[in-house]
Amino acid sequence: MSKLLIFDLDGVLVDVAGSYRETIIRTIERFTGRRVTREYIQEIKNRGGFNDDWALSNTVIREFGFQPDYQEVVDYFQRLFLGFDDDGLILRERWMAKPGLLERLANDWRFAIFTGRTREEARLTLDRCAPQLVFDPIIGNKDIANLKPAPDGLLKICETCAPVESIYLGDNIDDGRSARAAGVPFIGVAPAGSTLAELFQAEGARAVIETINDLEQVL
Ligand SMILES: [Mg+2]
Numbered sequence: 001m002s003k004l005l006i007f008d009l010d011g012v013l014v015d016v017a018g019s020y021r022e023t024i025i026r027t028i029e030r031f032t033g034r035r036v037t038r039e040y041i042q043e044i045k046n047r048g049g050f051n052d053d054w055a056l057s058n059t060v061i062r063e064f065g066f067q068p069d070y071q072e073v074v075d076y077f078q079r080l081f082l083g084f085d086d087d088g089l090i091l092r093e094r095w096m097a098k099p100g101l102l103e104r105l106a107n108d109w110r111f112a113i114f115t116g117r118t119r120e121e122a123r124l125t126l127d128r129c130a131p132q133l134v135f136d137p138i139i140g141n142k143d144i145a146n147l148k149p150a151p152d153g154l155l156k157i158c159e160t161c162a163p164v165e166s167i168y169l170g171d172n173i174d175d176g177r178s179a180r181a182a183g184v185p186f187i188g189v190a191p192a193g194s195t196l197a198e199l200f201q202a203e204g205a206r207a208v209i210e211t212i213n214d215l216e217q218v219l
Contacts, residue, residue, distance in 0.1 A: 002165075004109065004111075004167070005109045005166070006168045019090050023081045024053050032061055051148045111135045111136070112161065113135045114153040122138050167219075169188075175188075177203060185206045187215070192208075
């Protein structure tokens, strides 16, 4: 029986404060004239059901009383993120695992990804930041019928790799709920003492760590 580490990508392997989170803030600002804080975005993520940043941006804009076309918001978001004429905010992403960590773990574990991104956007970042590592399979938001917190992505990965002992690592409450629904042990990534860390404990997380670099101590 092989062992499988399934990673959420954003906030676990990649720091997206300067990319996705900044893209959300600028998109909301474009349609409402208001610049919200990163803490505000985190509070909304903690409500659950907001793993999808397009849905989150649209919801906040509507909560502020504006009614733009959903797709128009998505298009603006994508233009900021990927960049059409110049560099997109995607290039501000930072790989969080210290050199050697995942290479050591790869001796005992196979790696997979279950992300709210599209598989293509996941690949862009993985190829740029960690071309030496193998993540297989990669399941994105268009590869499954139901998004997190539904278990579909994890079940699909476990089927592909069976029989396998697996663990899912995520940084969103919906990641924890998806893992519980799939019956996959979960390790939460959250600041110590945060609301999110408490939510993960309540969801029955096997462990809560502050960063991916603490992973070896809890495996
Ligand atoms: Mg995440």
